Amino acid sequence: MMKIYGTKQSSASRCYWAAAEAGVELENVPLDFQKQEHKSEAFLKLNPNGKVPTLVDGDVVIWESMAINNYILEKHKPELFGEMDAGSHALLLQWSYWSLAHLQKAIEPLYMQKWIGPMSAEGVEAAKADSTKWLTILDKHLEGREYIVGKTFTIADINVGSVAFSGKDHIDYNAFPNVSRWLAALAQRPAYQQVYG
Numbered sequence: 001m002m003k004i005y006g007t008k009q010s011s012a013s014r015c016y017w018a019a020a021e022a023g024v025e026l027e028n029v030p031l032d033f034q035k036q037e038h039k040s041e042a043f044l045k046l047n048p049n050g051k052v053p054t055l056v057d058g059d060v061v062i063w064e065s066m067a068i069n070n071y072i073l074e075k076h077k078p079e080l081f082g083e084m085d086a087g088s089h090a091l092l093l094q095w096s097y098w099s100l101a102h103l104q105k106a107i108e109p110l111y112m113q114k115w116i117g118p119m120s121a122e123g124v125e126a127a128k129a130d131s132t133k134w135l136t137i138l139d140k141h142l143e144g145r146e147y148i149v150g151k152t153f154t155i156a157d158i159n160v161g162s163v164a165f166s167g168k169d170h171i172d173y174n175a176f177p178n179v180s181r182w183l184a185a186l187a188q189r190p191a192y193q194q195v196y197g
């Protein structure tokens, strides 16, 4: 069984979602963050960044949650890459990379307050304004579309969806009707329910 460092409460959650979509189980290897086990010599040999998620499958070791999703799905549910022509494949990557580089970077300070304490009111406003900029782009893209790329559910919906969900408790998503409709449909998926429900 594939082993994963990182719980469903961390960035590993999207990997559990991908695994659930593929119908495979991930065995969680517990790491005690309080004891800094993610900075131990043994763990740093697997992931020099000292971060979760980190996936171990025999000799294969992968870090970065979206690369892990790529591995899980290529191995166990390649249908979730949709149309595999070069253009469509690149679009899956484009939206996945975009969501980490821009949307998550904007939303992250808002949800990190739960772990590291409250930000200043100005900080919150700035993060909300930044998030709004990227959510507006996503909302426009989703106008008249059921999925991020093509006509079927793909890895891009898991990757971008998991990022977009993380802003819902902090930003008024009523301003983004297409994002809201798309997230509502994703939340109905049995695999999503299994992980986040």
Ligand SMILES: N[C@@H](CCC(=O)N[C@@H](CS)C(=O)NCC(=O)O)C(=O)O
Residues within 6 Å of the ligand: 010, 011, 012, 038, 050, 051, 052, 053, 063, 064, 065, 066
């Ligand atoms: N871009 C990385 C982010 C990984 C990340 O920041 N993980 C956090 C938990 S959600 C972590 O391990 N933090 C511990 C630390 O940085 O010391 C991914 O998507 O896998």
